[in-house]
Amino acid sequence: MADSALNADTAAGAPSRQGGPFAWMRTNLFATPFDAALTVVLLLALAWIVPKASGWLFFDAVWGRQPLEACDAVRGQGACWAVVWEKFRFMMFGVYPFDEQWRPAIAIFVMTGLLVVSAIRAFWNRSLILIWAGGIGLTFWLMGGGLGLTPIRAEQWGGLPVTLILAIFGIAFAFPLGVLLALGRRSNLPLVRAFCIVYIEVIRGVPLITVLFMASVMFALFMPEGLRIEQLLRAQIAIILFVAAYLAEAVRGGLQAVARGQYEAAEALGLSYWKSTSLIVLPQALRISIPPIVNSFISLFKDTSLVVIIGIYDFAYAVKKSVETDFAWKKYFIEAFLFSIVIYWIYCFAMSKYSQKLERDFSRGQQR
Amino acid sequence: MLSNERARGIFYQVLLLAAVFGVGWYLISNTLHNLSTRQIQVGFGFLGREAGFEIAESQIAYGPADTYLRAFLVGLFNTLHVAFIGIVLATILGTLVGIARLSSNWLLSRLASGYVETMRNIPLLLQLFVWYGVFTELMPPVRQAVDLGGGIFVTQRGLYYPWPEPHAAWSAVGWALLAGVLLAFAWRFYARRLQERTGRQLPVGIPAVLLVAGLPLAAWLYLGAPTQLIYPELRGFNFRGGRVLSPEFLALLIGLSTYTAAFVAEIVRAGILAVDRGQGEAAMSLGLNRGHELRLVTLPQALRVIIPPMTSQYLNLAKNSSLAVAIGYPDLVAVANTTMNQTGQAIEAIAILMAVYLSISLLISLFMNWYNNRVRLVER
Numbered sequence: 008m009a010d011s012a013l014n015a016d017t018a019a020g021a022p023s024r025q026g027g028p029f030a031w032m033r034t035n036l037f038a039t040p041f042d043a044a045l046t047v048v049l050l051l052a053l054a055w056i057v058p059k060a061s062g063w064l065f066f067d068a069v070w071g072r073q074p075l076e077a078c079d080a081v082r083g084q085g086a087c088w089a090v091v092w093e094k095f096r097f098m099m100f101g102v103y104p105f106d107e108q109w110r111p112a113i114a115i116f117v118m119t120g121l122l123v124v125s126a127i128r129a130f131w132n133r134s135l136i137l138i139w140a141g142g143i144g145l146t147f148w149l150m151g152g153g154l155g156l157t158p159i160r161a162e163q164w165g166g167l168p169v170t171l172i173l174a175i176f177g178i179a180f181a182f183p184l185g186v187l188l189a190l191g192r193r194s195n196l197p198l199v200r201a202f203c204i205v206y207i208e209v210i211r212g213v214p215l216i217t218v219l220f221m222a223s224v225m226f227a228l229f230m231p232e233g234l235r236i237e238q239l240l241r242a243q244i245a246i247i248l249f250v251a252a253y254l255a256e257a258v259r260g261g262l263q264a265v266a267r268g269q270y271e272a273a274e275a276l277g278l279s280y281w282k283s284t285s286l287i288v289l290p291q292a293l294r295i296s297i298p299p300i301v302n303s304f305i306s307l308f309k310d311t312s313l314v315v316i317i318g319i320y321d322f323a324y325a326v327k328k329s330v331e332t333d334f335a336w337k338k339y340f341i342e343a344f345l346f347s348i349v350i351y352w353i354y355c356f357a358m359s360k361y362s363q364k365l366e367r368d369f370s371r372g373q374q375r
Numbered sequence: 376m377l378s379n380e381r382a383r384g385i386f387y388q389v390l391l392l393a394a395v396f397g398v399g400w401y402l403i404s405n406t407l408h409n410l411s412t413r414q415i416q417v418g419f420g421f422l423g424r425e426a427g428f429e430i431a432e433s434q435i436a437y438g439p440a441d442t443y444l445r446a447f448l449v450g451l452f453n454t455l456h457v458a459f460i461g462i463v464l465a466t467i468l469g470t471l472v473g474i475a476r477l478s479s480n481w482l483l484s485r486l487a488s489g490y491v492e493t494m495r496n497i498p499l500l501l502q503l504f505v506w507y508g509v510f511t512e513l514m515p516p517v518r519q520a521v522d523l524g525g526g527i528f529v530t531q532r533g534l535y536y537p538w539p540e541p542h543a544a545w546s547a548v549g550w551a552l553l554a555g556v557l558l559a560f561a562w563r564f565y566a567r568r569l570q571e572r573t574g575r576q577l578p579v580g581i582p583a584v585l586l587v588a589g590l591p592l593a594a595w596l597y598l599g600a601p602t603q604l605i606y607p608e609l610r611g612f613n614f615r616g617g618r619v620l621s622p623e624f625l626a627l628l629i630g631l632s633t634y635t636a637a638f639v640a641e642i643v644r645a646g647i648l649a650v651d652r653g654q655g656e657a658a659m660s661l662g663l664n665r666g667h668e669l670r671l672v673t674l675p676q677a678l679r680v681i682i683p684p685m686t687s688q689y690l691n692l693a694k695n696s697s698l699a700v701a702i703g704y705p706d707l708v709a710v711a712n713t714t715m716n717q718t719g720q721a722i723e724a725i726a727i728l729m730a731v732y733l734s735i736s737l738l739i740s741l742f743m744n745w746y747n748n749r750v751r752l753v754e755r
Contacts, residue, residue, distance in 0.1 A: 035481035042480050049482050198388040202395065209729075212736040214694035216708055217728045224721040228406045309498040316701050323501055340512065344505050348497050355496035 075335055082338075090339040091346045094329040098347070101165015101320040101328075107157060111168040114149045117142055118171040126361055139179055146172065161239045165320030167350065169239070173311040173321065177246040178254075178304050184247065185254025186293075190284065192255065193262055203255070210252035215313050218245045223317040242314045246307070253303045261296030262288065298369065301362040305355050312351075322347060406722070413719070421718050422447070428713055430705045432621055443714055450710030451731060457627055457706065458693045458735075464632035465692060466685075469639025476644050487640065494637035500698055503630040507702040510622035517613055526606040526617065534620045535607035544598035548591045555590035559583040623704035627696065635692045642688065646681035647673075678750045686743035690736050697732075707731060 037043040067085030069077050071092060078087035091098070099115075100108045121142040124130055130138065150168060152158035164172075191203035210218070222245035226236065265288055273283030312323040320328070326347040330340045410417060422444040429439055434452040437445060475487035494502075511531055515521055520528040526537035539545060559582070566577040595601075607617035650673050658668040699706035711724040718724075 035479070038479055045480055046482055049486065196384050196388050199391055202391060209733065212690075212733040213729045214697040214708075214732055216697045216700065217725060217732065220708075220712070220715075220721075220728070221725050224715060225725060228409045228722065229402045231405050232409060232412065305496075309496075312498040312500040313698070315500060316698075323498065323504075327504065338512070340508050341505065344501060344508070348501050348505070351498055351501065352493070352496045356492060359492075359496060 078339060086345075087339040087342050088346075090330065090336050090342050093336060094326075094333075094343065097166075097329040098322070098326045098343070099166045101169070101325040102163050103165055104157075104159060104163065107152075107159060110149045110152075110156065110159075111164070111166065114146045114168045115171060117145050117149070118168070118175050121175060122358075143176060143179060146175075161237045164239065166325040167322045169320060170308075170311050170322040173243060173246055173314065174304070174308045176243055177250050177307055177311070181247045181250040181254055182300075184251035186258050186289070188251060188255035189258035189262060192259055207252045207255050210249055211256070215246075215249055215310055216316060218249050219313060219317050221245065238317070239319055242317060242319055246311065246314075250303065250307050253306070254300060257296045257299035257303055258292065260299060261292035261294070264295045265291045295369070298362050298366045301358060301365065305358050305362070308355060308358070309351065322350070415719050417722070419723055421714075421720050421723070424718075426714070426717075428717070430710065431703075432624065432705060443718075446710050446714065447707065447727060450705060450707035453704065454693075454696055454699070454706040454708075455735075457624065457631070457699070457704070458696045461628055461631040461635070461692050461696065462689050464628070465635035465639055465688075468632060469636035470643050472636060472640035473643030473647070476640060477647060491637045491640050494634055495641075499630065499634050499695055500701060502634055503626055503698055503702050506626035506630045507622065510626050514622070517609070520609065520614070526604065528607055528614065530614070531622070532613065532619070533622050534625065535614045535617050536620075537604040537606045537616075538618045540601065540603040540605055542598075542601040542603070544595055544601050547594045547598055551590040551594035552587070555587040558590070559586040562586065621704075623699070623702055626702055627699050627704045627706075631692055631695060635688055635695075638688050638691075639685065642681055642684045643677075645684075646677040649680040650676045675750055679747075682743060682747045682750065686740055686747075689739050689743070693735050693739060694732060 036046045063084065063086055067081055069081060069085060069087050069089045071089065073089040073092070075089075078089055081087075096105070096108060100111050103111055121139065124138055125135060146168075148154060148156070150159065150164055150172070151161070188203050188207060191199045192207065194200050194203070219242060222241040223238065226241045226244075230236065269287055269291065270283070273287040276283075278286065311321055314321050315324040315327065318324070326343050330337055330343045407417075423442055425440055426443045426446040427439050428446070430437055430446060430449050432453065433449045434456055435445075435449060437449045472487045472490055475483050476491065478484045478487070510533075514529055514531045517530045517532055520530040520535075522528055526535075528535040562582055563579050566579050570576055605616045607614040607619070654672055654676060655668055658672040663671065696706060697708040700709040700712055703709070708728060711728050715721045715724045
């Protein structure tokens with residue numbers, strides 16, 4: 008295909024590039040007999056699936072706040088989106104006190120805003136640290152209460168805010184830890200290096216579930232008697248310790264990409280290790296590692312759903328419980344799961360498109 | 376003294392060592408104290424005790440009267456079982472999707488990229504929940520099982536399929552298959568040596584197929600060609616006879632492989648794109664045919680790019696199989712979880728879990744490193 012494009016540019020007036028939908032179809036859909044056959048088969052398959060799927064998803068589906076009977080009437084032909092309206096509050100906020108649910112609602116916007124602001128490159132400087140500190144503080148106040156708001160214990164937090172908290176607090180605290188681990192792995196001090204390598208490799212070698220189990224079951228044994236830490240905080244700590252190992256590898260890639268001359272130049276200027284690291288090396292390394300860091304964040308965002316297994320009311324668990332505990336609506340579990348899938352997908356898809364754009368932008372400099 | 380770099384280095388390391396040991400000692404002493412107040416015995420002695428719980432599916436013989444150690448083994452084999460088949464399926468599906476994404480057919484490449492962008496942006500756990508729901512709630516109850524023909528039945532309790540009656544010939548077929556594979560490798564080795572020495576080329580593909588397929592067939596025919604199958608039959612409340620793939624296993628296997636396939640597809644695509652077009656053209660101009668060009672020129676170079684990220688995807692799949700516990704497939708984590716709840720030996724159970732997963736990770740990366748070294752281009 009690229010060949011024909013090349014020819015078309017050099018040989019003036021080659022007909023296949025003369026525009027028009029037919030020319031486009033000839034090159035992109037019916038170039039060879041095999042291509043043509045493939046296109047016909049795919050079109051037939053789509054012609055069979057698309058009307059069925061769109062009928063079930065949209066046209067024959069039950070939309071809006073409707074009674075169960077409306078869903079039962081179209082069962083099999085149309086989706087029952089009424090289950091989303093019926094269970095919306097519980098899915099989004101779990102068992103958070105009903106009258107206070109405006110607080111987690113605002114928290115969702117604060118945290119989503121935090122992600123949006125971080126994506127804007129005008130904010131990629133020291134002010135971002137302040138913005139994150141402010142956003143995290145505000146979220147914590149909204150969710151937990153105090154200072155004029157009714158205090159709500161973390162056991163009652165639930166739904167989408169918990170998922171966002173686990174991911175955003177997770178990356179915020181894992182990031183400095185990951186940078187330190189990455190620096191330690193490249194350190195000249197053998198003990199420091201050994202410690203960092205063992206930590207990173209062990210954590211990366213085990214599934215997140217085992218670390219979560221550790222947090223949920225073993226943490227109580229580690230702490231002095233009488234000191235109890237809430238389940239959510241334990242899971243958060245486990246996630247931070249887990250993600251730090253992956254971030255360390257992302258940052259290490261960036262550190263390796265910084266030219267040797269930069270280290271040597273910093274040394275020649277007489278800068279100390281910490282000065283040269285924080286002023287010369289890290290600013291360059293972190294810039295290079297931003298795309299892999301964003302990718303780690305996407306994995307983290309998806310992986311927060313694993314806290315379901317130790318019984319924390321994150322978004323996935325709230326959605327699951329909302330249909331499981333109601334016998335009448337239970338049969339419409341697929342619709343409920345599809346709703347949560349769409350929400351997760353919007354967050355992850357936006358972030359992955361953003362990360363792909365960053366990778367393109369960053370590699371543009373090398374394409375001269 | 377702090378201005379001396381060596382001394383400072385030693386000082387920092389001593390500090391780290393002290394911190395690690397301090398924290399470690401603090402945690403251990405707390406733990407020992409807590410264990411003694413809760414009267415929990417430390418140690419792996421519990422592994423010899425009777426487990427007393429059922430495990431729904433197992434690759435080896437197991438009953439509730441067996442020990443915890445055996446229960447752990449059952450879980451381990453279940454994990455390996457689903458991870459191995461999952462890796463094979465994910466590789467096949469992912470390669471197909473990756474190639475489809477590069478197709479010059481606009482429709483096909485759009486569909487393939489739609490698949491990738493959908494699957495990899497949805498948490499695996501939710502995908503597993505949906506698959507599990509589909510295989511349990513949406514499938515017909517046992518009494519209204521759907522007959523797919525050939526003795527295959529689809530029900531809420533899984534997919535039932537016929538299985539050959541036990542016969543001496545079947546184990547012989549297994550051994551013949553193994554012998555066929557080994558002989559095929561030996562033949563290829565011999566053919567290579569001959570070509571290196573004399574330049575004469577021997578056919579490899581057809582003899583290999585003959586050996587691998589023919590030997591078992593011959594063994595089967597020689598030992599009486601048993602064709603007796605046991606068909607699943609509806610008796611009472613359930614099917615008897617034949618074999619069954621449980622909904623838990625199916626949901627986990629399909630969820631894991633379709634999810635990982637999306638990542639594999641991206642890796643395969645990047646690998647193929649990384650090979651310079653000139654390489655293929657050069658091969659053609661040397662007179663290699665398309666098959667030789669792919670096998671000897673393009674693929675080895677693409678594999679060099681593909682294998683390292685592919686290794687980490689295989690590791691991810693093996694680790695992600697631990698999500699089995701969420702839908703009730705009795706993998707290692709599920710067994711460990713039950714054991715923890717029954718015995719309270721949380722530390723030991725989690726230690727076993729971590730050790731096993733670390734060893735699996737290590738084994739997969741060792742194997743892939745070995746393979747990577749084999750396909751690496753030798754640069755002069």
